[in-house]
Amino acid sequence: MLYSKTCLGGMVSAPHHLAAQAGAQILREGGNAVEAMVAAAATIAVVYPHMNGIGGDGFWLISEPGRDPVAIRACGPSAGLATRDFYAAHGHAAIPTRGSHAALTVAGAVAGWSAALKHAQAFGRALPLPVLLADAITHARRGVPITRSQHELTRDKWDELKDQPGFAATYAAQGIPAQGAVLQQAALAASLTRLAEAGLDDFYRGDLGATLAAGLEAAGSPLRRSDLEAFHAQQVQPLMVQLRSGRVYNLPPPTQGISALMIIGLFDRLGVSQAEGFDHIHGLVEATKRAFILRNRHVTDPAHMNVNAADWLLAEALQQEVAHIDMQRAAPWPHPAKPGDTIWMGAADAQGCVVSYIQSIFWEFGSGVVLPDTGIVWQNRGASFTLDDGANQLQPGKLPFHTLNPSLARLDDGRTLAYGTMGGEGQPQTQAAVFTRHVLFGQNLQAAVSAPRWLLGRTWGDVSTNLKLEGRVPEATVEALRRAGHDVQVVADYTDMMGHAGAVCVHPDGVIEGATDPRADGICAAV
Secondary structure: OOOOEEEOOEEEEEOEHHHHHHHHHHHHOOOOHHHHHHHHHHHHHHHOOOOOOOOOEEEEEEEOOOOOOEEEEEOOOEOOOOOHHHHHHOOOOOOOOOOHHHOOEOOOHHHHHHHHHHHHHOOOOOOOHHHHOHHHHHHHHHOEEOOHHHHHHHHHOHHHHOOOOOHHHHHOEOEOOOOOOEEOOHHHHHHHHHHHHHOOOHHHHOHHHHHHHHHHHHHOOOOOHHHHHOOOOEEEOOEEEEEOOEEEEEOOOOEOHHHHHHHHHHHOOOOOOOOOOHHHHHHHHHHHHHHHHHHHHHOOOHHHOOOOHHHHHOHHHHHHHHOOOOOOOOOOOOOOOOOOEEEEEEEEEOOOOEEEEEEEEEOOOOOOOEEOOOOEEOOOHHHHOEOOOOOOEOOOOOOOOEOOOOEEEEEOOOOEEEEEEOOHHHHHHHHHHHHHHHHHOOOOHHHHHHOOOEEEOOOOOOOOOOEEEEOOOOHHHHHHHHHOOOOEEEEOOOOHHHOOEEEEEEOOOOOEEEEEOOOOEOEEEEO
16 A cells, blocks of 8 residues: 655655755745745756756646635747748648747746746745756756656657757757666756846846747747747636535636546536446546537637636536436547646645646657757647637637646645646546545545556547556456446556656645655655
8 A cells, every 4th residue: 555655844746856856955945835846847847858848838826824726827828920821831731749830839937937936925035046946957967867758758759859959969969868878958057047047037038038039030930039028927816616525726728727627526426436446437537528528619718718617617517517427328439639748746835835836848848949058948839729710720929728737626624735747638637536536535645646547538649539547447347437338448557648646735734745656757755
């Protein structure tokens, strides 16, 4: 039996141990959970570059005792020059997934760090940026051993990435690197040092921003300096669903946070009483289908939506959707899938501040374009736009659809739970598995993260949209799902396909509990 780690002074859960340790060190120095998360976010951008980076986006949920949760949307819009005519003129019938024409949205993560720090600093003293970014700078300069997942994804995606500007020179100067080989990133260390000394705003409106804009333009991206200069992260109202056990929060559109909340909101009404069996998996899969149908039809930049996603979480709306779920038979599938890779991290401090955070460059290594003299790989989040008519049709200055969605729950028993995962289409599904196991069915937090998982739809370059189950799911349950009409595929145990989940929970007595995913390279670092 696996058990969560517990402490009283603070905790950080991250999918790489160096990121968790960087955050925990900030807590030891008297920093708060938000500052710890910035340190962890900067560090994981260095040590897990295939999954995220400062050339990508981020989303925050921050819970402080006695205050309503705060959400920060740090995703950049498409370039002013990113039009359908631009892509037609370059011979594209669809937006490319790699290369400079895939690098068409502003990177918002660093602006999100800044917005989160400003929010936290309103309630106490602030640690200086050089302290927060110190571990990230050290690891970039000194080097870190390449993880299994970075090695495998570099190998598997090599043909797509090797010819992208700056990619091979940055990540594979001697060819595809072996697991355990040391990756040094001197240029990224210099960029982080610049941010530490000049301030985070320099990424958009300073010397680093000028260098980034020049590199993007030279590579052929439609992004320009004016796009960077105009961008600021936004504090937004989080979505909330009321459950029997408490309230759960997530980010509004353009994220799929609405899907994560709908799934558990629907499942809460199905009356399932036991984890892991047919009813548990079938109920969550069918709830996922209902949530994804609405998501695919409507979710995009909220400025371009003609419906209010929050209305889907009202009790009456959820009850209407539940009526479409047959607890004996699987509904027809598939619907279009949403890919994407990323990292989730959680932090909590001794004062009860809890952070749920997610950071991404969309696909593994994003666009593959590493901008000269910066070491920064740029995201390909804009590849989620379409050149055809529809909710996510490309327009200049528009926010793209995001798979990213960190969750946070305030439970009626006094606990505050931050949880999340990477994994594109699987993010809301894995969140639902972890939440229902732990909160509804009383499983230990670590056991809820480690237990066998499932995935409806596409992820990690797989084109199938069937229901994938890890091999530890009992054969009797697998067969029951097949008899109900699910197209089931059994996959390897502890596979990256199922995401890298984690969780941090603050109990009413001050005990902090944490869990991390055995599918990743992380730990829970406690203070």
